[in-house]
Amino acid sequence: MTTVATSAPRRSSGQLGRRVRIVTGVAVTLLFLFPVFWMVLTSFKHQVDIFTSPPKFFFTPTISTYVEYFRRADIERRLINTVIVAAGSGLLSIVVGTMAGYALARIRIRGAATFGVLILLSRGVPPIALAVPMFLVARQLGLTDKHITLILAYSTFLIPYVMWLMRSFFLSLPRELEESAMIDGCSRYGAFFKIIMPISLPGLISTLIFSMILAWEELLFALVLTNRVASTIPVAIAGIAGDTINGANWGALTAVGTITVVPVVIFALLVQKWLIQGLADGATKG
Amino acid sequence: MTRWSFMMPSIVLLLVTLAYPIFYTIDISFSTFDLSTFGADERVGWANYEEVLNDYRFWDALKVTLVYLVIALPLQVALGFAIAFLINAEWGGRGMVRALFIIPMVVAPVVAGGIWRMILDPLWGLMNYALQGIGIGPLDWFGDANLAMAAVIIIDTWRWTPFIVLIATAALLALPRDVFEAAKIDGANWWSTLWSIALPLLIPIITATFVIRWLGAVKMFDIVLAATYGGPGKATNVLNLFIYEEAFRSLRFAESSAMAVIVLVLTMVLTGIFLYGSRKLEERF
Numbered sequence: 001m002t003t004v005a006t007s008a009p010r011r012s013s014g015q016l017g018r019r020v021r022i023v024t025g026v027a028v029t030l031l032f033l034f035p036v037f038w039m040v041l042t043s044f045k046h047q048v049d050i051f052t053s054p055p056k057f058f059f060t061p062t063i064s065t066y067v068e069y070f071r072r073a074d075i076e077r078r079l080i081n082t083v084i085v086a087a088g089s090g091l092l093s094i095v096v097g098t099m100a101g102y103a104l105a106r107i108r109i110r111g112a113a114t115f116g117v118l119i120l121l122s123r124g125v126p127p128i129a130l131a132v133p134m135f136l137v138a139r140q141l142g143l144t145d146k147h148i149t150l151i152l153a154y155s156t157f158l159i160p161y162v163m164w165l166m167r168s169f170f171l172s173l174p175r176e177l178e179e180s181a182m183i184d185g186c187s188r189y190g191a192f193f194k195i196i197m198p199i200s201l202p203g204l205i206s207t208l209i210f211s212m213i214l215a216w217e218e219l220l221f222a223l224v225l226t227n228r229v230a231s232t233i234p235v236a237i238a239g240i241a242g243d244t245i246n247g248a249n250w251g252a253l254t255a256v257g258t259i260t261v262v263p264v265v266i267f268a269l270l271v272q273k274w275l276i277q278g279l280a281d282g283a284t285k286g
Numbered sequence: 287m288t289r290w291s292f293m294m295p296s297i298v299l300l301l302v303t304l305a306y307p308i309f310y311t312i313d314i315s316f317s318t319f320d321l322s323t324f325g326a327d328e329r330v331g332w333a334n335y336e337e338v339l340n341d342y343r344f345w346d347a348l349k350v351t352l353v354y355l356v357i358a359l360p361l362q363v364a365l366g367f368a369i370a371f372l373i374n375a376e377w378g379g380r381g382m383v384r385a386l387f388i389i390p391m392v393v394a395p396v397v398a399g400g401i402w403r404m405i406l407d408p409l410w411g412l413m414n415y416a417l418q419g420i421g422i423g424p425l426d427w428f429g430d431a432n433l434a435m436a437a438v439i440i441i442d443t444w445r446w447t448p449f450i451v452l453i454a455t456a457a458l459l460a461l462p463r464d465v466f467e468a469a470k471i472d473g474a475n476w477w478s479t480l481w482s483i484a485l486p487l488l489i490p491i492i493t494a495t496f497v498i499r500w501l502g503a504v505k506m507f508d509i510v511l512a513a514t515y516g517g518p519g520k521a522t523n524v525l526n527l528f529i530y531e532e533a534f535r536s537l538r539f540a541e542s543s544a545m546a547v548i549v550l551v552l553t554m555v556l557t558g559i560f561l562y563g564s565r566k567l568e569e570r571f
Contacts, residue, residue, distance in 0.1 A: 021375035028369055029383050032390050032448060038412065039401045055412050096295040103292035112293065122304060123501050124557035128526045129546035132533050133310035134303075139324060156304045159296050188289075217394030219508045220526075224534060234396045234508070241400040241512040250404050257397040264392045272385045276452050 036261065043254035050250050065251035066259075073236055075256060082216055082232040084147050089154035090212035094204065096155070097162025102192060104163065105170035106178070116167075119160045130156060131224045138225055145229045153221040158211045169203040170196070206274035213264055233260050308550070315543040326540075334544035344545060346520055347528035350435070354524060355503055358439045358446075363496055365443065366450025367458075367488070373451070374458050384455055387448040395445055399512025402441040403428075406513075431521035434514050438522050441509050446502065450495055457491040493564040500560060504553045525549055 042050060044061040070076060103109070104116045134153055135144070143149045177199075178191035186194065197204075219234040226232065233256065240253045268275060315334055317326035338344050373383045390398075405412050406427040417423040427437045461484065469479050507526040510516060516523030516531075529549070533542035 018375050018377075021372050022377050025369070025372035025375055025383060026379070028372060029386055032444065033386060035398075035401050035405060035444065036389055036393060038405065039397075042404070051410050053410060054415055055410070092299075096299055099292045100296035103289070107289050107292060109289050109293070115293065115297070119300070120561065121554055121557055122300070124504060124553045125304070125308070126504055126526060126546070126549050126553055128507070128529045128533075129311055129550045130304070130307045131530070132539060132543055132546055133307035133314070135534070136314075136324060136539070137307065137310065152299075152303050155299055156307075159300060163296065188292075192292075213392055217392075217396070217508075219394075219396045219511070220530070224530075234394055237394070237396045237400055238508075238512055241396070241403060242515055248400070248403065253400045253404065257401055260397055261393050264394075265389050268388045268392045269385060272388055275388060276384065276456065 036265075039254045039261070040258050042250060043258045045251065047251055065255045069249075069252040069255055073240075073252070073256075075233070075236065075259070078231055078233045078236055079259070081147065081226075081230050082234075085150045085154065085222075085230070085232060086212040086215040088147065088151040089158055089215045090208055092151060093155050093158035093162050093211050094208045097159045098166045098200075098204065098207075099192075100159070101163045101166030102170050102196065104167045106175075107188070119163055123157070123160050123164075125156075127157070127220050131220055134221070135224045145226045145231075147230050149225050150221060150230060150232070153225060154215045154218060158214060161214070162207055162211060165207045166200075166203065169200060169207075173199070202274045202277075206271050206277070209267055209271055210275065213268065216264060217260070311543045311546050311550075314540055315547045317540060319538075319540040319543075321537060330540075334540045335548070338541055338544045338548065341541075343520065343528065344525075347523050347525045350520070350522060351506070351524045351526075353435065354439060354442075354506065354522075355500075358442050359496065359499055359503055361439070362443050362447050362450055362499060363492060366447050366495070367454045367492070369447065369451045370454030370458055374455055384452070387451050389448075390444060391446075391448040391452070393445065395508035396512045398441055398445045399509040402437070402444070403513045406437050406440075428514055429518055431518060434518055434522050438510055438514060441513055442503075442506070445509065446499065450499065453491070453495050453498075457488060461487055490564070490568040493560075493567050497557075497560045497564050501557065504557075 041057070043065060044063065045056070045059055046062050046064065049056050049059040100119075104112060130153070134149075138144045138149050173196070177195050178186075178188075181191040181195045182188065217234055218232075219238060222232040222235050223238065226235065237253065237256055237260065240256065241248050243249065314326050316329055316331060317334075318328050318330050319325075320327040373380065373387070393401075404410075406414075408414060408424060408426045408429065411427075413427070414424045417425065425433055427433050465483055465487075466479065469483055474483075505526065506524050507530070510522055510524050510527050514522045516527050520528075525545070526549075529542050529545045532538045532545065
């Protein structure tokens with residue numbers, strides 16, 4: 001991909017056409033970034049600077065919303081919960097899903113293909129169909145409002161996701177890699193852990209990070225399966241946005257929103273090259 | 287047995303967390319629900335399904351969902367590829383522009399719904415202020431049924447198009463260059479190059495993108511919940527939100543399970559068809 005990207009400019013598109021593309025491209029990009037910028041900006045406003053017409057771009061910044069709201073809404077605990085759940089479900093799914101993805105790509109077993117199709121179809125399962133029984137079962141077993149419940153719930157969509165991404169990743173590796181190792185006396189496990197794992201690291205890390213992001217921003221299961229102890233950040237945001245009695249508290253909304261988005265953006269930008277590659281592969285080789 | 291051992295952990299986990307809840311839902315959907323024991327009570331056959339299918343609110347929610355899907359998906363795929371074409375123009379900042387497109391993609395949907403609700407606010411929102419500048423409005427984004435649907439689609443498109451852009455950029459870069467050079471030499475114009483060379487080459491990836499987006503779009507919930515909560519009236523009440531309300535606010539677990547099963551079957555069948563169709567298309571091109 002990178003070699004194509006850096007090759008000589010395409011002669012077919014004229015200089016003017018290229019300039020128009022660049023300028024509109026940048027304009028569209030800025031347009032797409034604007035809402036995020038506006039959110040961060042608003043989070044540093046005093047209440048009086050938020051509700052103005054025309055909207056204010058220049059004002060005296062303050063962190064009062066952060067300080068005030070965080071104390072009130074237990075944001076700290078929610079942050080910790082969200083980290084625990086995202087890391088837990090991400091790690092669980094990456095281990096389990098990678099192994100299954102490897103099996104689907106490499107090991108011939110009867111029934112595996114059917115299982116693979118089922119898994120792919122399961123990515124179409126609307127979470128609401130799972131939320132109702134999960135809630136009922138969790139309630140019966142006394143598992144509501146626990147981290148482990150959310151971790152397991154998230155694995156329902158993360159495992160299939162990891163499985164398919166990693167399967168396509170493994171399919172792109174040459175078979176000879178493990179075959180020669182296995183001829184040299186390595187077991188299937190040995191080949192998997194010693195040969196395949198190390199070279200798959202970039203794919204693994206980007207898939208892991210993306211899985212954690214998916215868990216980080218999940219709302220429905222968190223809404224249904226937790227109430228106070230294990231509740232996550234998205235639930236708090238839904239609560240602020242849905243406050244029909246007092247009207248949405250925009251300061252709180254943008255402050256919590258910023259806290260949710262900034263770490264994820266940093267993470268995503270750090271691994272952006274792998275992320276884009278993984279996305280492209282997942283789409284083309286799925 | 288080492289062969290199966292790679293699969294076993296995921297099979298076991300998914301049986302417990304995915305298959306079991308699905309069967310449990312099916313079980314409840316054929317029973318009455320006892321709120322005192324919080325479990326399935328008597329078997330009632332298809333009664334819950336009949337009730338759901340006779341409930342006009344279910345059909346309304348289904349219609350809302352379909353309108354959203356039919357407008358949003360083609361819009362996002364087309365827009366995604368168009369933007370990918372724009373930002374693929376070669377210059378020093380191309381890599382950075384592409385990286386920046388990751389940002390909207392990792393904004394939690396519930397946050398996206400929330401901040402757009404603020405931007406689209408009829409009174410203080412930035413959008414109406416900007417529109418006023420060009421002589422439009424003020425628009426009551428969340429008070430008018432059609433505008434509210436438009437708002438939901440705008441938010442969803444903002445959140446999801448970057449994802450398509452990133453896939454499309456890679457796809458466009460992977461197009462074989464010599465074919466285009468040859469077309470150029472043969473005197474093909476811009477339109478016919480796009481229509482008879484680029485598009486056929488891109489069909490497999492476009493369908494794949496569509497399927498991936500479909501898988502996400504059928505889960506539409508967060509954005510609607512944060513931005514409109516299904517309103518005004520029930521104008522943006524997508525099925526997932528309707529089922530959520532029926533189950534967890536009205537505590538009608540039996541009926542909502544029946545709805546969940548209907549949605550499950552519908553999406554699985556359509557997903558199957560789309561997957562099959564995209565495979566077929568891939569073979570043809």
